[in-house]
Amino acid sequence: MPTVSAHVALTLAQHIDAVFGVMGNGNAYFLDAIETQTDAVFTAVRHEQGAVVAADAHFRASGRIAAGTSTYGAGFTNTLTALAEAVQAHVPLVLVVGDEPTSGPRPWDVDQIALASAVGARTYTVGRADAAATTVIAIEHALTYRVPVVLAIPYDVASLDAGAVPEAPMPRLPAPLALRGEFVEGTLDEIAAALAGASRPVLLAGRGAWLAGAGDALGELARLTGALTASSALGRGVFPDARYDLGVAGGFGADGAMELIRTADVAVVFGASLNQFTMRFGELFAPGTRVFQIDIAPAATHPHVGGFVRADARLAAEELVARVGSAPSSAPWRESVDVAAARVYESGDDLAPDGRLDPRSAARRIAELLPSDRVVVSDGGHFIGWANMYWPVEAPDRMMMVGTAFQSIGQGWPSVVGAALARRDSTVVLTSGDGGGLMAIADLESAVRAAQGRGIAVIWNDAAYGAEVNLYGLKGLAEGPMRIPEVDFAAFGAAVGAEGVVVKTLADLDRLASWAHEDASTRRFLLLDLRISGDVIAPYQQEIIRVNS
Numbered sequence: 359m360p361t362v363s364a365h366v367a368l369t370l371a372q373h374i375d376a377v378f379g380v381m382g383n384g385n386a387y388f389l390d391a392i393e394t395q396t397d398a399v400f401t402a403v404r405h406e407q408g409a410v411v412a413a414d415a416h417f418r419a420s421g422r423i424a425a426g427t428s429t430y431g432a433g434f435t436n437t438l439t440a441l442a443e444a445v446q447a448h449v450p451l452v453l454v455v456g457d458e459p460t461s462g463p464r465p466w467d468v469d470q471i472a473l474a475s476a477v478g479a480r481t482y483t484v485g486r487a488d489a490a491a492t493t494v495i496a497i498e499h500a501l502t503y504r505v506p507v508v509l510a511i512p513y514d515v516a517s518l519d520a521g522a523v524p525e526a527p528m529p530r531l532p533a534p535l536a537l538r539g540e541f542v543e544g545t546l547d548e549i550a551a552a553l554a555g556a557s558r559p560v561l562l563a564g565r566g567a568w569l570a571g572a573g574d575a576l577g578e579l580a581r582l583t584g585a586l587t588a589s590s591a592l593g594r595g596v597f598p599d600a601r602y603d604l605g606v607a608g609g610f611g612a613d614g615a616m617e618l619i620r621t622a623d624v625a626v627v628f629g630a631s632l633n634q635f636t637m638r639f640g641e642l643f644a645p646g647t648r649v650f651q652i653d654i655a656p657a658a659t660h661p662h663v664g665g666f667v668r669a670d671a672r673l674a675a676e677e678l679v680a681r682v683g684s685a686p687s688s689a690p691w692r693e694s695v696d697v698a699a700a701r702v703y704e705s706g707d708d709l710a711p712d713g714r715l716d717p718r719s720a721a722r723r724i725a726e727l728l729p730s731d732r733v734v735v736s737d738g739g740h741f742i743g744w745a746n747m748y749w750p751v752e753a754p755d756r757m758m759m760v761g762t763a764f765q766s767i768g769q770g771w772p773s774v775v776g777a778a779l780a781r782r783d784s785t786v787v788l789t790s791g792d793g794g795g796l797m798a799i800a801d802l803e804s805a806v807r808a809a810q811g812r813g814i815a816v817i818w819n820d821a822a823y824g825a826e827v828n829l830y831g832l833k834g835l836a837e838g839p840m841r842i843p844e845v846d847f848a849a850f851g852a853a854v855g856a857e858g859v860v861v862k863t864l865a866d867l868d869r870l871a872s873w874a875h876e877d878a879s880t881r882r883f884l885l886l887d888l889r890i891s892g893d894v895i896a897p898y899q900q901e902i903i904r905v906n907s
Contacts, residue, residue: 359519360391363511365489366454367391368523370509371398373497374425374452376779378403378412378772382429384456387516389427401775401808404800406433408772410440410506411760412804413451415776418758419733421569423450423501424776430456430513431466438477439766441506445478446763450500452509457483459514474508481508486518490526498529534570534670535654537677545667546674549626549650550681553583556624558691562607563597564590564636566629566653567671568754573598575675576628582682584690586697588619590630591746595753602692605701608636609898610746614700620644626678627651629671632660635898639905703747708864710891717741717818717890719864721748724816724886727870729785733777737770737798738762739791740824743896745816749787756784761794768797774805774813785878788815792842793823803854811878814870815856815885817847820892827892828899829906844889851885858885 360368367388370377377400381389392400403409409426416424428437434455444451458467471481482496493509500507537546553559561580563572577598580587587597588604588611597603604615611619616638619625625647630636632651643649643662650665651658652674658666667674706718721744734751736742738761751757758777761769770790778786786809795802795817805813818824821844831837848858859869873884895903 359521360523361387361517362484362486362489362520363387363516364391364395365520365523366484366493366509366511367396369490369493369526370425370452370454370497371396372526373529374398374423376401376413376416376424377427378424378775379409379427380404380406380429380433382433382456384429384433384511384513384516385427385454388454388511399779401779403772403775403804405798406436407440407769408775408798408801408804410437410444410451410453411769411772412776414440414444414447414449415735415758415760415773416780417449417451418760419755419777420780421755422780423452423497425452425454427454430458430470431468434470435468435473438473439764440769441474441479442477443761443764443766443769444506448504449506450504451506452496452500453506454509454511456516457510457512460512461514470508470510479506479508481510483510483512484515486515486520489520490524494526494529498531501529501531534673535668537669537673542667542669545665546677546681548665549667550678552624552648552650553585553626553678554682556583558621558623559583559585560619560622560625561585561587561628562589562625562630563587563593563628563671564630565592565754568593568596568629570629570671572596572628572672572675575672575679578679579675579682582679582684582686584686584692586618586692586695588615590636591759593630593754594757595751602697604697606746607642608638609901610743612701612703614702616642618695618700622647624648625650628675629653631655632663637662638901706894710894712891712893714889714891715862717744717888717894718748720861720867720888720890721745723864723867724870725749727867727874728787728814729874731783732756732785732787733781734758734787734789735760735770735773735777737773737788737790737794738765738767739794740828740896740899741789741791741818743898744818745789767791767794770794771798771801771805774815775801775808778809778812784812786813788813790815790817791824792817792819792821792845792847795847796842796845799850802850806851806854806856806883809883811881811883813883815851815883817885817887818890819844819847819887820890822892824892825899828895828903832903847887848885851883856883856885858887861886861888
């Protein structure tokens with residue numbers, strides 16, 4: 359007869375086709391059922407944090423919910439940083455874990471419900487009679503609220519016979535947040551009138567607009583109003599017409615593009631939280647800019663917002679298109695400015711004054727050589743500026759920063775695992791620093807195994823925790839704890855089957871050029887160990903230094 363664990367596995371597999379994790383005492387029966395009784399694909403990682411990270415990246419790359427799994431106790435506590443990141447980033451996933459027996463905790467058990475709650479994740483515990491129904495409820499909760507949930511299987515329940523698996527209902531999902539009430543209608547009329555009368559309109563969109571499927575409506579609204587467009591770091595590519603797009607707003611933006619945004623007289627923001635980085639610490643818009651925000655948040659998320667509509671970004675954009683009318687602006691601002699020139703970043707020098715690679719020129723050269731069909735996954739650290747500035751992607755689900763929502767590092771390697779399974783035909787490119795790369799080194803092997811010849815890792819190796827050096831070393835604090843002995847990541851990669859290349863000059867990147875033209879079925883995962891200068895500070899980091907000085 360099927361066990362309780364099998365009830366969970368069989369029900370989960372009706373809605374989730376990818377499971378990532380580490381096997382242990384608490385989830386052994388669950389994984390046995392996943393492997394032998396379902397069509398879901400289990401991919402092993404080497405650290406429990408990687409189970410959650412891979413499931414997180416899988417959703418960001420595909421929009422399909424995935425699951426992670428770990429054992430109880432130490433296995434569960436290893437997932438907490440990644441679980442907190444998924445909560446902060448509003449990523450739905452299910453973490454299936456073992457838990458203490460129903461008779462009470464053993465010496466090695468901890469209060470897992472309390473720990474999950476502390477980082478913002480709800481726990482659902484299955485029993486012998488309700489495992490299938492509880493599994494559906496957990497999936498429904500994750501998708502409805504866009505958060506991770508924990509699905510716990512008590513140790514003494516996991517292997518009990520539970521009878522035939524009952525037919526479980528489909529998860530019920532909420533409809534898009536509709537436009538309701540006189541206040542909403544009046545504010546939309548106000549926004550439409552402001553756009554129609556604007557001389558220099560800007561539309562700014564974030565990941566929320568992408569998740570709502572608002573791209574086409576936003577493109578039409580930009581055409582009708584003659585608006586320039588821009589996106590948050592997580593929304594790049596949401597606007598369909600790149601000719602008038604200024605790229606990423608905030609610290610990753612080009613100076614010329616940010617100057618144009620600052621001259622806007624009207625700005626409408628769709629599905630972007632307007633955090634301190636997107637807003638350039640309050641300086642993105644000029645004091646006289648009329649700023650409107652449309653979001654599913656309960657209220658405006660920045661004090662510069664003068665009008666707010668709580669609604670689905672697509673529905674609101676479609677309503678604004680109808681209100682603005684069918685005739686495009688007769689003298690659109692965007693036709694009078696050189697958008698391409700405004701988007702240009704500094705090219706950098708071949709080598710920095712200290713003789714090491716200039717990260718700007720390296721990033722620019724790598725962008726020229728990377729396959730166009732690529733998904734970029736980013737760890738956290740000072741280096742995040744280089745990929746975000748110099749490596750364009752086609753859509754928001756092709757550039758993800760796993761870790762930045764919780765200000766953590768060390769989630770890069772397992773992100774490759776989830777993205778590679780979600781995008782089986784694309785090249786997956788990891789951008790990581792030496793600090794985060796070492797922190798998660800256990801899952802270097804997982805990344806190489808999962809992506810194989812479709813994987814590239816770019817390690818920005820400055821022998822330091824660069825963000826800390828820039829923030830605190832410049833203040834005179836002792837730099838010893840901020841420095842890392844230079845590590846040979848190329849050798850690390852070779853040890854687990856990758857091809858490792860130490861890159862000290864731009865000419866060393868020629869190997870990436872030849873690799874890109876080889877057959878993906880025969881080539882190996884490519885790890886580029888870039889020996890960069892730590893003296894070249896990313897513009898977004900300079901902004902942070904200025905604010906904190």
